[in-house]
Amino acid sequence: MTRRIATSITAALIFVFTSALTAQSAKNLSGADTPKLLPGLDTRLIDTTADPCVDFFQYACGNFSKLYPIPPDRSSFGTGAMIYEYTENVLHTMLEKAAASGAGRTANEQKIGDYYASCMDTDAIERKALTPLQRDLDRIAALKSKDELPELLGHFQLINVNAFLGFGEQQDFKDARKQIAVVDQGGLGLPERDYYFRTGDAAEKTRAQYVQHITNTLKLLGEPEAEAAGDAKKIMELETALAKVSLDITSRRDPKSVYHMMPVAELASLAPTISWDRFLAASGAPPVTELNVTSQDFFKGLNSVITSTDLATIKTYLRWQLVNSTEGTVLPKALDEESFDFNRHKLGGQPEQRARWKRCVQSTDGAVGEALGQVYVAQEFPASSKEATVQMVRDIESAMEQDLDTIDWMSPETKTRARQKLHAVANKIGYPDHWRDYSRLTIVRGDAFGNAERSAEFENQRQLAKIGKPVDRGEWGMTPPTVDAYYNPSMNDINFPAGILQPPLYDKNATDAENYGHIGGVVGHELTHGFDDQGRQFDGNGNLDEWWTPEDAKKFEEKADCEVREYGNFVAVDDVKINGKLTLGENTADNGGLRLAYIAFLADAKRKSIDLNAKQDGYTPLQQFFLGHGQSWCGETRPEQLRLQVQTDPHSPRKFRVNGVVQNIPEFGQAFGCKTGQPMMPANACRVW
Numbered sequence: 230m231t232r233r234i235a236t237s238i239t240a241a242l243i244f245v246f247t248s249a250l251t252a253q254s255a256k257n258l259s260g261a262d263t264p265k266l267l268p269g270l271d272t273r274l275i276d277t278t279a280d281p282c283v284d285f286f287q288y289a290c291g292n293f294s295k296l297y298p299i300p301p302d303r304s305s306f307g308t309g310a311m312i313y314e315y316t317e318n319v320l321h322t323m324l325e326k327a328a329a330s331g332a333g334r335t336a337n338e339q340k341i342g343d344y345y346a347s348c349m350d351t352d353a354i355e356r357k358a359l360t361p362l363q364r365d366l367d368r369i370a371a372l373k374s375k376d377e378l379p380e381l382l383g384h385f386q387l388i389n390v391n392a393f394l395g396f397g398e399q400q401d402f403k404d405a406r407k408q409i410a411v412v413d414q415g416g417l418g419l420p421e422r423d424y425y426f427r428t429g430d431a432a433e434k435t436r437a438q439y440v441q442h443i444t445n446t447l448k449l450l451g452e453p454e455a456e457a458a459g460d461a462k463k464i465m466e467l468e469t470a471l472a473k474v475s476l477d478i479t480s481r482r483d484p485k486s487v488y489h490m491m492p493v494a495e496l497a498s499l500a501p502t503i504s505w506d507r508f509l510a511a512s513g514a515p516p517v518t519e520l521n522v523t524s525q526d527f528f529k530g531l532n533s534v535i536t537s538t539d540l541a542t543i544k545t546y547l548r549w550q551l552v553n554s555t556e557g558t559v560l561p562k563a564l565d566e567e568s569f570d571f572n573r574h575k576l577g578g579q580p581e582q583r584a585r586w587k588r589c590v591q592s593t594d595g596a597v598g599e600a601l602g603q604v605y606v607a608q609e610f611p612a613s614s615k616e617a618t619v620q621m622v623r624d625i626e627s628a629m630e631q632d633l634d635t636i637d638w639m640s641p642e643t644k645t646r647a648r649q650k651l652h653a654v655a656n657k658i659g660y661p662d663h664w665r666d667y668s669r670l671t672i673v674r675g676d677a678f679g680n681a682e683r684s685a686e687f688e689n690q691r692q693l694a695k696i697g698k699p700v701d702r703g704e705w706g707m708t709p710p711t712v713d714a715y716y717n718p719s720m721n722d723i724n725f726p727a728g729i730l731q732p733p734l735y736d737k738n739a740t741d742a743e744n745y746g747h748i749g750g751v752v753g754h755e756l757t758h759g760f761d762d763q764g765r766q767f768d769g770n771g772n773l774d775e776w777w778t779p780e781d782a783k784k785f786e787e788k789a790d791c792e793v794r795e796y797g798n799f800v801a802v803d804d805v806k807i808n809g810k811l812t813l814g815e816n817t818a819d820n821g822g823l824r825l826a827y828i829a830f831l832a833d834a835k836r837k838s839i840d841l842n843a844k845q846d847g848y849t850p851l852q853q854f855f856l857g858h859g860q861s862w863c864g865e866t867r868p869e870q871l872r873l874q875v876q877t878d879p880h881s882p883r884k885f886r887v888n889g890v891v892q893n894i895p896e897f898g899q900a901f902g903c904k905t906g907q908p909m910m911p912a913n914a915c916r917v918w
Contacts (some may be wrong), residue, residue, distance in 0.1 A: 257561040264314040266732040269739025269747060270856055272846060274863055282903035282910060286887040287546035289859030299865055302584065304577035307864015307883060308733060309821075312712045316728055319709060320590045323604055337600040340667055341593055343674040348558050348589035353675050358561050359450070362551065367448075369547045375540060379504045379776075381547070383511025389685045391415035392550035393471070396512055397689070398696045399521065400719035402488045404770030408695040410509075410520035412496065413487075415473045417468050418443070418553055420576070420877045425472040431872070435576070440465050442571035449564050460545045467546050469539055476523075478877065479481055479811045484718075484766055484773055487523040496522050500532040514693045557584075558592050559678040572665025578869030593614075594683035597672070599665040601728075605710050606660045610727040613737065615659045618748065620731055621829070622656050622723070625752045628828035632918070638788065643781040646768070650759060650776075651768035655702065656721035660709040663814060680894075696907040697748030714751055716758035716818075718767040733860060741839065742850040745830035746823075746857025750779070753822030753829075757918055761817040762789055791915035792816050795893075799885050802871040807881055815880045821918030823858055827896060830854055833918050851900040859887045 252566070267274075276291020287750050299306040326332060327342030328349075334499060345355070359366075365388075368381060386396045395415035401407040404510060419425060419439055424432070440461045447457035482488050497505050499522070509517050522528060535543070557565035566582065573579040582588075594601055629651055633644050670687040672680050695701070702720060707713060711726040733739070735748040758764045768774040778786070796816050797809030809816075833851065834850060848856065862883040871882055881889060891897040891909055898910030905912055 243309070259848075263318050264311060266315050267308060267311060269733050269736035269743035269849075270853055271733070271848070274860060275856070281901045282898065282907040284888065285855070285859055285891050285901075285909050286884045287895070289856050289887065290863035293863035294865040297864075299867065301581040302579065302587075304573065304579040304671065305864060305866035308455035308861055309712055310864065312728070312731060312734070315731075316710050316712065317587055317590055318600065318611060320594065320605065321586055323608070324593060326589060327604070336668065337597075339595050340670065340672045341601045341604065343672045344597055344680050345589050345593045347673070347675055347677040347680050348592050349585060350675060350677065351562070351585065354559060354677050355561055358680065361559070361682075362555070365551055366548060369544050369551070372540065372544055372547075375502060375535060375543065376504070378502075378535070378543075379508040380511040382503070383508045383513075385547075385551070387686045387689050388514050388554075388682050389689070390551055390554040392547055392554075393535070394528075396508075396514075398514075398692050400700055400771065401490075401508070402484055402521075402719065402767075402773040403490075403764055405719045405721075405767075406700055408698055408700055409490075410514060410517045410696050411523065412520055412528070413523045414471075414531075416471045416531075416550070417475070418464075418549070419468070419472075420873065421478045422472040422475040423477055423876065425469045427876075428555070436465070438571060438575050440573075442567065443549055445567050446549065446564065449561075449567060450548065450552065451626060460542075463542045464549050465545050467534065467542060470534045470538075471531065474527050474534075476527065476869045479808065480726055482763060482764060482811065482814065482879070487521075488520055488773065489522050489525055490521045491522050493517060496520070496528065499525055500528040500535075501755060502532050502535045512693065513690055515696050517696065521723070540803055556592060556681050558588050559681045576869065576873050577865035592681070592906050594708055594710060596681060597663070597667060597670070598710075599705075600667050602660060602709030603664050606727055610659055610709070610730075614730045614735060615728070617737070617744075618658050618725055618752075619656065621745070621749055622725075622752050624829040624833060625749060625756060625825050626651060626654065628753075628825045628832065631755060632825060636918075638780050638784045640778055646776045647760065650721065650769035651756075653721055654756065654759060655720065657705065657722055657724040659725070659727045661705045662703050663740075693911050696711075714755050716755040716764065718759065718764045719771040721759065721767065721769060721771045723752070723758075725752070726754075733857075738858075740850065740853055741833055741837070741846065742830060742853035743857040745826050745833065746854040746859075747861050749826030749829060750819075750823045750858050750861065753825035754818040755822070757818040757821035758814065758827065760918060761814040762786075763814050784918070788915070788917045789813060789817065792820070795883060795915050796885065799881070800890065801875045801882050801885075802868045805872055805875050806874055807885065812879055816889060816900070817917050819881075819886050820893050820916070823890050824894060824918065826858075827854065829893070838913070849900065855891060855900060858890070862886050 273296060274290055274293045277289055279287040279291050281288040293307070297306060297311070301311065324341060324345040327338040328346040330338060330342065372378070372381065382393060385392050393416040395413040397411055398408050399411045401409045412530065426436065443461035443464055444457045447460055448454055452460065459865060469909070476486065493505050493509070552564065557568045569582045573582070583814065624818070630648060633647055636644070639647070667687070671683055703723070705723060705724060706717065707726050708716060709726050710728040712728045714725045714729055716723050728752065730748065733747055735744060738760055766773055768776045793809035793813055795809070796807045796812055799807045801807055833839070839850055843849065845853070867883060874880070874882060880886070888909065892911055893914040895910065895914065899906070903910040
């Protein structure tokens with residue numbers, strides 16, 4: 230469990246799933262077939278009846294969902310989910326072994342094994358019922374005045390309950406060498422603030438379902454139905470008032486919009502109803518004299534909300550926030566299923582809850598991820614995968630340097646600064662150089678709730694302790710088994726966990742063309758994030774600094790606006806279009822990243838004397854390259870999840886991460902013999918990088 234401060238603009242989640250890597254056995258512990266990994270190019274997935282020049286996603290992936298339909302325990306399923314499920318089985322085997330091994334275990338094996346075993350012990354969880362929550366429920370009930378809120382809210386921050394607000398640490402945007410305190414908007418139960426205000430039948434239905442969900446939860450906590458229904462409406466009114474003063478999700482993408490350093494005394498003048506000195510002391514943070522207040526308007530509004538809301542309603546809201554923020558796997562079955570019904574079924578369209586063991590694997594990775602990751606890497610991650618990725622990263626960084634020379638809209642001055650930033654990018658591959666020390670974390674077998682809470686406190690205290698200290702540039706923001714990658718603008722680093730470095734994204738048996746189309750595009754994506762609309766605002770040292778000339782910045786915005794309009798016209802589901810501004814950074818990275826991978830592959834092909842006209846399995850190397858990219862995104866998403874994604878996620882839906890990119894790369898059209906004017910080869914393509 231990591232601190233949920235939303236001010237981090239760590240830029241790029243490639244897949245929006247989670248963990249992954251390799252398994253040896255043919256059967257998993259449930260007796261079912263172990264999920265298989267796809268090859269670098271799977272011709273079975275190709276729909277040969279489709280025209281690649283009209284709809285390349287359909288051509289590259291049209292048969293995927295016929296072969297691999299969405300399982301009932303998922304709201305979407307695709308290439309990345311297959312990798313995730315493959316790794317999930319590997320981790321399952323590891324955790325079952327660690328849970329059963331007894332006295333001979335290492336310290337890490339004890340922690341991961343007992344955490345997992347406790348999560349699986351549903352009988353113990355049911356016997357304890359609401360008892361583990363009672364201490365905090367009693368503390369809420371004992372509040373006699375609003376003046377007593379600071380200590381409770383500070384404690385809540387340590388256990389990941391962001392009632393009213395969020396508090397944590399971050400790198401200083403203006404001095405990336407420093408770790409600072411940050412206080413942020415929070416307190417909402419719906420996915421983001423616009424859910425409280427959108428019009429239309431779908432939005433109104435969601436709000437009604439949310440109020441009913443709160444009602445059901447309060448009833449499970451012991452309230453009579455009429456009282457629960459009335460309290461749910463009051464909670465909705467309070468959260469709506471918080472939403473009114475919150476920044477919207479698109480505005481929060483601009484780092485300048487969420488960075489306002491001020492003394493604690495000035496924050497106290499914005500929101501005097503909270504004693505901030507007492508709050509900070511209760512949170513366990515080191516002494517703080519100044520901090521980043523992400524949104525001054527929010528804290529002014531928060532002050533008004535607390536002042537105008539009666540104490541009884543605040544106490545009811547705090548009970549709701551406590552339960553709503555608690556992981557379902559440690560709660561009694563009735564509360565767990567109620568949470569699933571709204572958050573996964575109604576919002577995401579997922580028909581069935583995932584198997585208990587799958588959720589406990591995910592929970593263990595979230596709580597003690599580097600302890601699990603250390604065991605995982607030792608067993609599963611070959612040095613050859615790391616070496617191949619390091620070489621590809623270097624090739625693609627060289628491609629970006631080469632590509633900078635061809636950009637005619639950027640001045641020599643800005644190009645020089647861009648090269649300086651490029652040369653300063655740090656590459657993290659596989660796993661950290663130094664593993665996290667969990668020796669002070671106590672994991673008790675049979676205490677699922679306590680383990681989760683202690684893990685949250687351990688991680689939050691670890692992060693808060695960094696305030697005022699130099700930045701550890703070796704730290705990772707993802708666990709090693711994660712099937713994902715990211716770029717961090719404050720660190721100026723790109724990060725590729727071991728989990729993502731496997732088929733089909735990296736396949737040692739695939740052609741170079743296929744690997745460059747797959748993992749090469751991912752590498753290029755992350756590198757391009759350093760120069761997208763967010764990342765470009767940070768210099769090579771990770772500081773928020775205007776290193777562009779005003780003329781070049783204006784030209785960049787003009788180029789980027791083409792992508793905003795282009796993607797903003799793509800219809801994702803029903804009448805809902807993609808938010809081109811929300812997805813701009815990811816779209817820029819998708820487009821620029823694949824172009825860089827293409828340039829790097831051409832250099833690789835020249836170096837190895839690969840014949841670009843020779844066909845293999847019916848495709849030239851350049852066609853294989855683009856098919857590799859397309860098949861990275863094969864899959865299908867339920868309509869409810871698509872709607873949720875478009876309204877909350879900076880990533881475009883999978884279809885447009887394929888078609889939206891190739892239609893902007895003329896070399897794709899040339900490779901497949903498209904004619905200018907066809908959908909995948911428009912006369913006027915967008916290009917930022």
